[in-house]
Amino acid sequence: MTGPLSPSLRPRDPGHGRHLLLQMLRVRRLEERCVELYSAAKIRGFLHVYIGEEAVAAGVLESLSADDTVVATYREHGHALLRGVPAGAILAEMYGRVEGCCRGRGGSMHLFDAATNFYGGNAIVAGGLPLAVGLALADKMSGRPHVTVCFFGEGAVAEGEFHESLNLAALWDLPILFCCENNLYAMGTALVRSESQTDLALKAASYEVSAWAVDGMDVLAVEQAARTAVDAVRSGAGPHFLEFRTYRFRAHSMFDPERYREKAEVVAWQARDPITLLRSSMEENGQLTADDWTQLQSEAESEVAAAVKFAESGTLEPVEDLTRFVYSERRAP
């Protein structure tokens, strides 16, 4: 674990702190609701929630501008939400409704949104990395000052695609930020059983990519690291890699009986819940009143409640549309 066990998180001002707290709360509430909805059979397929890891998406996405590009994994509800995809469109997608961000065709693992440059949503571990390299290449070749941020789990590091992508990005000096969400497990496989070298920032550095590790439970540390890296990437300093040390509090998916880890380990990490950490520090620092907290919670609650309502009232794509979009309906612009 990086950083002190109880860092003293001090946002630059109360508004900023409350904003980050709200962002994390929005994800937390959405994910908790997803779990409930899965149990109620409203959501099907595979469902992977992000509970415990919210600080990573919140901190990183905070550092991007609207024209930047995001590529994520199957554990991406939070990334989509914080990138600006409406909660309703996300939930409707998981309901399989045409009002979903992919007409209900993608589901939980395949959220996409052109409006926010959110390129998914990829259910093949490490499958998004080469794609992100190409998106960054397009920016660079077009002279656009954008940054591509690519999220993936530490499990992806073992795949050949990780290796090929880091090398290409470094060779071509591309404007890309690799964000490794190291939650210590790939399904049931602990990092020490999947990597001979468990210091992932060190691994990334072997590609001559600037890399460092960050306490992924400290949203301010995440934000600061991401901002530094994004600024560097944007200014032409080439690809960067950040390892966020985090933990998932829940099972890998709704099918995971969690045989591979001790309850005590989970509890220990829960003591570093990123929301609690920020909330407590802010309370101690006098940056957050009980009213503030109630207010933030209800804001997150009501957003999610409205989203559920939206999804519930969604409609089904006509079956006749099944073969639409296998190929495009128009020529390329």
Place this chain on the structure above:
Amino acid sequence: MTGPLSPSLRPRDPGHGRHLLLQMLRVRRLEERCVELYSAAKIRGFLHVYIGEEAVAAGVLESLSADDTVVATYREHGHALLRGVPAGAILAEMYGRVEGCCRGRGGSMHLFDAATNFYGGNAIVAGGLPLAVGLALADKMSGRPHVTVCFFGEGAVAEGEFHESLNLAALWDLPILFCCENNLYAMGTALVRSESQTDLALKAASYEVSAWAVDGMDVLAVEQAARTAVDAVRSGAGPHFLEFRTYRFRAHSMFDPERYREKAEVVAWQARDPITLLRSSMEENGQLTADDWTQLQSEAESEVAAAVKFAESGTLEPVEDLTRFVYSERRAP
């Protein structure tokens, strides 16, 4: 380049030196003959010769015992020969004759020989690495004290298979020696244009694999390094990686117009011809007389001449056998 430009090569005794000289000469003469035979249309398909790199195979294979396992690439005539595959069987293979080591089905890129545990011959760059990992795994699981040696070019390092294989070997602590033949080019792609990190031993070390670089033009240095590594691997010290810095004096294949490098560079490297280096040192040290040299040359010459004769008199596999060996003709033992 590693090591002094003109190392003083001093074999432990004249016999040892002459043996290594002969091994390199055997490969050199075989390869020269292959080029001639290709021009005479006796050999077809793709042909990749090893001229200039002989010290690597000679030094490494010297350090193995008969039960060890070898995996190589499409540039493997020399490895096959020095592993003990008869020159006649190698040439007959390239002639497409049934007397060839693969009945004429493999050709230059696919020499295999069960008798010497020579597992090819692989025309997919990096395709042999996972295979070698598995062979080493079988040895380890069976408690056999064997070492698997896997040769590949520096171009293979960019492939995902390299990454996955090194990690697996290290994670499982397998008895395998990775031998990277760094001849600076992958077809026309110079190392600096294929790897963001050009220090390959350092790259390998990032998998927690013991790794070092060796002057691949100095056969004694190669042999010593290989012996040290093989002994370590055999004694249970886990996977090792050696980078041999070498150079191919000829084109990549018979189709390569060599547009990507300067003639002067080739000439500079030819000044470090591994055969000349050893020969000159031994002459200076009084370990090799003019007669010795003539004798070694004629030994190599006559072996190759006999091999050509063998290949020329070879016969064709009956066409009716085409579909044999798609599946085995017997149940597994």
Place this chain on the structure above:
Amino acid sequence: MKSSYREAVRAGIRDALQRDPRVFLMGEDVGAYGGSFAVSLGLLEEFGPERIRDTPLSESGFVGAGIGAALGGMRPIVEIMTVNFSLLALDQIVNNAASLLHMSGGQFHVPLVIRMTTGAGRQLGAQHSHSLEGWYAHIPGLRILVPATLEDARGMLWTALEDPDPVLIFEHGSLYNVTGELDDGAGPVDIDTAAIRRPGGDVSLITYGGTLPAVLEAAEQLADAGVDAEVLDLRTLRPLDDDAILASVAKTRRSVVVDEGWRSGGISAELSARITENAFYELDAPVGRVCSAEVPIPYARHMEAAALPSVERIVAAAREVTGNGG
């Protein structure tokens, strides 16, 4: 003894591990996690981490390592979590596993078994719903098994391990929870022949694996409508059991192939072509095909259902070839 398909596969793996010390199981999360579909649950405790070997996410690497281990005298069972991820290992499967024996002039055989889950139907979306077993059947040098029953789920593995050549076993994800009676001593089964799961005289319904239950159900409905369907379970997609296929069609003169793969260039095309080549003058109707819609499989339940072969579509196709418009 009551058993699920999942338990039958597990029993087959356990049999193999007990019978032959060269056998080991390797793949992602086969051990500590208990198997992503709980197939290998408990085996780690029974056989230890050397023989129930968790791998990192490195499909090409560990499939290649399985090939190497087979060359080295072991009898590996490599589990690729699902067929979808096997695309990452395709070079190793095609260029090494399937080619080594021929290319080495008969010297190196590869006694490797690769198991994977296949198929759609569980709302997993485009990247997790492929049915590529028929596609794999295009590759010479491979043997392709598609167990549909509890007996086959348990018994094919051992026969596959005795085969000196690489065998791929595809387990349809929707079958794992199917339960039935399985003889306690159920053992190896042959992997060379197709099996008639329901005899009949009017039309041959030819299928395998995950669609067998729907085809049997369709046959029942057809019986009610006066069409006596024969249901042929291919069991092996490469090599196909031509004799059984042609014998059934010779009897019924009409056939429908049901395959969850995409239609164009799927195994259904090969069956149609073979039947027509060999029985053209005996056929009363062209071979029918019921396949998946040629789309990346969508998530939404109604759209996914529309994409996959259904009892309804099978019945309709059988009625069409038998001229029984219903």
Place this chain on the structure above:
Amino acid sequence: MKSSYREAVRAGIRDALQRDPRVFLMGEDVGAYGGSFAVSLGLLEEFGPERIRDTPLSESGFVGAGIGAALGGMRPIVEIMTVNFSLLALDQIVNNAASLLHMSGGQFHVPLVIRMTTGAGRQLGAQHSHSLEGWYAHIPGLRILVPATLEDARGMLWTALEDPDPVLIFEHGSLYNVTGELDDGAGPVDIDTAAIRRPGGDVSLITYGGTLPAVLEAAEQLADAGVDAEVLDLRTLRPLDDDAILASVAKTRRSVVVDEGWRSGGISAELSARITENAFYELDAPVGRVCSAEVPIPYARHMEAAALPSVERIVAAAREVTGNGG
């Protein structure tokens, strides 16, 4: 103007680079080496290393990067040196390029062109002789082009680049040295229709790409034997031009598919199945198939020749379906 197929491909690439600044060529050794088959020779000097972009040996990586670049608004031409190496990139092709549009509900199209050399006949052995274009044609979301003529070698590329979806172009290695006349101003060609390369009334010989020359030669020999063969060049394997195929067969009532791919589950099976489904009652004989032997292609010249479709085998198959025993 006299041109080789190689020069025609190069002219097509040059046209595209000149026409559209978003176009770039990326692949192994396309630049400094001059292209492994000398296709891109000279383009580096003309367009510079940004647009003639050499890549490391990382097929999955740079194909995926091509997909990303296409998503990002570029028009990449990705060269995979040969189809054999494309297996390493198959996950990216199937799970990303072919699926993104559908899976995103129509939001993200992938205007990517992937070119690769295919085919055997040059004694390159099992790992360098695959003909997998028919296999790729199984995948929804891809368009598969197989230029057999100089016009198509030059003209298909631009049309492919204008297509908003991923297009794979397979160039048969044995065609690069074929020369002929090519109009200096030869431009884009349609990629939707098959072409009759020789009209005839007795039998339809259906083929594409590398086997077109052998089929035309066979048609000449058949003419001498009194069989008037029509030669249909498919040009596109996905989607198939059903109209043209069925129109030809409606006329001839007999057909032979010639395909260098392996027989079982190849594109020839799909053609056979489609023709039979649509024209069963008009056919005078079952559809014939001339394919490669189902073996990893051997190195020895005589063995390789025995494995591949030959003029002799094509003639024999045509005689068989036309009842002209010769």
